[in-house]
Amino acid sequence: MPESHFQEIRNLALFANIEADGFETLMRGAYVHNFPPRIDLITEGDPPDFLHIVLAGSVDLYSSWNGRETSLVTVRPVTTFILAASVNDVPYLMSARTLEKSRIILLPSEDVRAVFAKDSAFARAIVTELAQCYRAAIKSTKDLKLRTSLERLANYLLRQRNRTGSNEFELTLEKRRLASFLGMTPENLSRAFKGLVPYGVKVNGTQIRIADPEVLIRFAKPSPLIDDHST
Amino acid sequence: MPESHFQEIRNLALFANIEADGFETLMRGAYVHNFPPRIDLITEGDPPDFLHIVLAGSVDLYSSWNGRETSLVTVRPVTTFILAASVNDVPYLMSARTLEKSRIILLPSEDVRAVFAKDSAFARAIVTELAQCYRAAIKSTKDLKLRTSLERLANYLLRQRNRTGSNEFELTLEKRRLASFLGMTPENLSRAFKGLVPYGVKVNGTQIRIADPEVLIRFAKPSPLIDDHST
DNA sequence: CGCAGCCTTGACAAATGTCAACAAACGTGG
DNA sequence: CCACGTTTGTTGACATTTGTCAAGGCTGCG
Numbered sequence: 472m473p474e475s476h477f478q479e480i481r482n483l484a485l486f487a488n489i490e491a492d493g494f495e496t497l498m499r500g501a502y503v504h505n506f507p508p509r510i511d512l513i514t515e516g517d518p519p520d521f522l523h524i525v526l527a528g529s530v531d532l533y534s535s536w537n538g539r540e541t542s543l544v545t546v547r548p549v550t551t552f553i554l555a556a557s558v559n560d561v562p563y564l565m566s567a568r569t570l571e572k573s574r575i576i577l578l579p580s581e582d583v584r585a586v587f588a589k590d591s592a593f594a595r596a597i598v599t600e601l602a603q604c605y606r607a608a609i610k611s612t613k614d615l616k617l618r619t620s621l622e623r624l625a626n627y628l629l630r631q632r633n634r635t636g637s638n639e640f641e642l643t644l645e646k647r648r649l650a651s652f653l654g655m656t657p658e659n660l661s662r663a664f665k666g667l668v669p670y671g672v673k674v675n676g677t678q679i680r681i682a683d684p685e686v687l688i689r690f691a692k693p694s695p696l697i698d699d700h701s702t
Numbered sequence: 703m704p705e706s707h708f709q710e711i712r713n714l715a716l717f718a719n720i721e722a723d724g725f726e727t728l729m730r731g732a733y734v735h736n737f738p739p740r741i742d743l744i745t746e747g748d749p750p751d752f753l754h755i756v757l758a759g760s761v762d763l764y765s766s767w768n769g770r771e772t773s774l775v776t777v778r779p780v781t782t783f784i785l786a787a788s789v790n791d792v793p794y795l796m797s798a799r800t801l802e803k804s805r806i807i808l809l810p811s812e813d814v815r816a817v818f819a820k821d822s823a824f825a826r827a828i829v830t831e832l833a834q835c836y837r838a839a840i841k842s843t844k845d846l847k848l849r850t851s852l853e854r855l856a857n858y859l860l861r862q863r864n865r866t867g868s869n870e871f872e873l874t875l876e877k878r879r880l881a882s883f884l885g886m887t888p889e890n891l892s893r894a895f896k897g898l899v900p901y902g903v904k905v906n907g908t909q910i911r912i913a914d915p916e917v918l919i920r921f922a923k924p925s926p927l928i929d930d931h932s933t
Numbered sequence: 934c935g936c937a938g939c940c941t942t943g944a945c946a947a948a949t950g951t952c953a954a955c956a957a958a959c960g961t962g963g
Numbered sequence: 964c965c966a967c968g969t970t971t972g973t974t975g976a977c978a979t980t981t982g983t984c985a986a987g988g989c990t991g992c993g
Contacts, residue, residue, distance in 0.1 A: 515927055536848040537923050543843060555833035561933040562926075564840050587829070591822035594829060598818070601832040602786035608839035609795050612774060615846050616885050617767040619948070647971065654847050656950060661973055676958090676972095692768050695793075696746055702792040850980075877940065887982060892941050907940095907990095 476503060476576065479526065485551060485600050489593045493586035502577040512567040512575070519556035519563055521577040525549065528573025531648065532565040542651040543611075545570070545644060554600060557583050570648075606702070613697050620655045624663045625691035627653060628672065630698055632681055642677040707734060707807065710757065714780060716831050720824045724817035733808045743798040743806070750787035750794055752808040756780065759804025762879065763796040773882040774842075776801070776875060785831060788814050801879075837933070844928050851886045855894045856922035858884060859903065861929055863912055873908040 477498060480486055486494060503526070506512070512523065515534055523530075525548050532544040532552060543565055546552045556563050557580040569575075586593050614623055627649075631640055642649060650660035664674045670690045671682030681687055695702075708729060711717055717725060734757070737743070743754065746765055754761075756779050763775040763783060774796055777783045787794050788811040800806075817824050845854055858880075862871055873880065881891035895905045901921045902913030912918055926933075 534844050534848065534927070536844065536925055536928065539848050541844070541847040543840065543847075555836045558829055559833045559837075559933075561837070564837055564844070564927055588826070591825055594822055594825040595819070597829050598789055598825060598832060601829060601836055602790045605786045605832055605836040605839060606790075606792070606795055608836060608843060609774065612839060612843055612846065613765050613767065613772070613795070615843065616772040616774075617765065617770050621948090645971075657972070658951080658974085659949060662949095694767055696765070696795055697767065702790075852980095878938095888940070889942085889983080890981060893981095 473503070476526065479549060480524065480576065483524070483549060483551070485554075485596045486593075488596060489586070490590050493590040493593060496586055497578055497582050500579045500582045504575050504577065506569045506573050506575060508569055508571050508573075510569045512569065513553070513563055515564055515566045516562050519553060519560060519580045522551060522554060522557040522580055522583045523567070524551045524576040524578070526574040526576060528575075529570045529643075530567050530573060530575070531570050532567050533651075534565050540651070541654070542648050545648075545652070547643075551600070554597065555604065556580075558587055558597060558601075560584065570645075607700065610697050610700075615654055617697075620653060620659060621663050621666050622691060623653045623655075624660070625667055625670065625672075625687060626693050626698055628667070628679060628681065629684070629687060629691055629693050630700065631679070632684065638681045638684060640679055642679060646677075704734070707757065710780060711755065711807065714755070714782070716782060716785075716827045717824075719827060720817070721821050724821040724824055727817055728809055728813055731810045731813045735806055735808065737800045737804050737806060739800055739802050739804075741800045743800065744784070744794055746795055746797045747793050750784060750791065750811050753782060753785060753788040753811055753814045754798070755782045755807040755809070757805040757807060759806075760801045760874075761798050761804060761806070762801050763798050764882075765796050771882070772885070773879050776879075776883070778874075782831070785828065786835065787811075789818055789828060789832075791815065801876075838931065841928050841931075846885055848928075851884060851890060852894050852897050853922060854884045854886075855891070856898055856901065856903075856918060857924050857929055859898070859910060859912065860915070860918060860922055860924050861931065862910070863915065869912045869915060871910055873910060877908075 480498075481494070486497075489497075506528070512530065525546050527548050530546040530552065531542055532546060533540055533542045544552075552567065553563055553565070560580065587597060614626070618626070631642075632638060644652065646660055647657045650657045653660065655663070664672065667687070670687045672687065673680040673682060711729075712725070717728075720728075737759070743761065756777050758779050761777040761783065762773055763777060764771055764773045775783075783798065784794055784796070791811065818828060845857070849857070862873075863869060875883065877891055878888045881888045884891065886894070895903065898918070901918045903918065904911040904913060
């Protein structure tokens with residue numbers, strides 16, 4: 472792997488405090504790959520051969536059952552995914568595919584587990600990371616169980632607004648995938664956007680404008696215990 | 703705390719390999735409490751003062767938003783809960799209340815974090831535990847997004863069957879709480895039970911009988927990637 | 934016994950999904 | 964650059980699923 476990526480990986484909280492020794496072990500076994508869009512990276516149920524790190528592009532984590540499919544997470548740079556499966560050496564629960572052209576690092580899970588066992592700084596960093604993943608999953612479950620699809624969309628838009636810091640922004644996801652992520656059909660999403668017009672949401676293709684955030688907030692009732700993605 | 707509980711806690715995977723030193727630190731600060739049924743133990747949003755361990759009884763983890771409420775998990779002996787909030791020192795995402803008379807150990811989160819920082823065996827055990835919690839949460843999200851309420855109930859019954867090893871068993875939850883856990887209303891659950899009669903499910907109060915598991919399995923299509931609660 | 938809480942049922946309403954048609958956007962090869 | 968076909972997004976009509984409300988029965992407990 473070109474050394475140029477080393478620093479990028481080092482900067483991740485997950486690897487920041489690893490001993491030089493363990494870091495080298497990980498880097499020695501690492502591959503970097505460039506993938507075209509819409510390529511399947513892993514399939515749920517497979518054994519966790521690699522811990523993945525998205526350097527560029529984006530990856531969709533999804534799952535299928537009985538002919539249905541749903542998007543669970545979108546991974547953007549620079550982040551790892553399927554850490555839980557890697558460290559516990561159990562099958563992947565989600566499939567992954569690239570959404571765009573993506574550059575991805577593959578760390579053999581065996582190396583990850585080896586360094587994890589030896590390097591307690593790494594073990595502690597993994598705890599922090601997993602706790603965050605777990606909490607994100609709980610938030611997502613609350614979002615699904617406590618809110619209607621209209622409320623989920625409204626809160627999603629407000630989260631995007633906070634992320635970009637602007638009342639006007641581009642959707643970073645195809646609408647069909649956004650629909651799946653929010654737990655509804657594409658048709659339903661179309662109608663949900665219409666349903667938010669009275670609250671000042673203007674849609675033009677992938678361009679979103681929130682005319683008056685206060686009005687939308689009053690409807691969406693965002694909660695830090697569901698919508699804050701930092702803690 | 704009476705020493706009699708020490709061994710019980712030691713037997714938990716989470717504490718099995720801790721150094722004597724760290725274990726003693728944890729036990730020194732620990733409280734044991736007996737709670738009557740339907741007592742609120744914690745409220746979502748509160749700072750995580752304690753890591754909880756259920757020794758006896760059962761605890762409902764639930765969440766509220768905008769006047770609605772949903773049950774997310776039922777914790778049974780001997781298990782810890784709200785580990786993620788404790789180690790990362792961030793607010794609880796779920797509220798907790800006893801379902802029955804319960805005996806619960808409270809470990810000050812500060813102690814947990816202190817031992818976690820010093821004892822790498824404990825850190826590693828926490829990783830395993832959190833990875834399991836995370837995966838359980840992902841499974842629950844898949845269950846919710848990929849299945850109808852009838853399918854969720856059918857698979858829930860099959861999981862209970864596997865847990866008890868018998869085609870005839872008692873529901874361990876009040877029906878209204880089971881409904882909330884499965885993401886539906888009590889009325890809907892009543893009808894869902896009716897809807898499973900053609901697949902050989904007999905209900906008598908809290909008593910369930912699965913006449914022909916094959917038939918129910920053919921309908922429910924259980925998957926290890928959603929329904930296996932061990933990995 | 935009588936009250937309170939849970940469960941069930943029926944009638945109805947709201948939310949969401951399905952299907953079909955068509956329009957718009959995109960990418961490819963000529 | 965255009966023409967074409969493919970994919971995505973939208974819309975309408977309709978079906979299904981799920982929730983709501985109200986009533987009544989059952990159960991457990993003081």
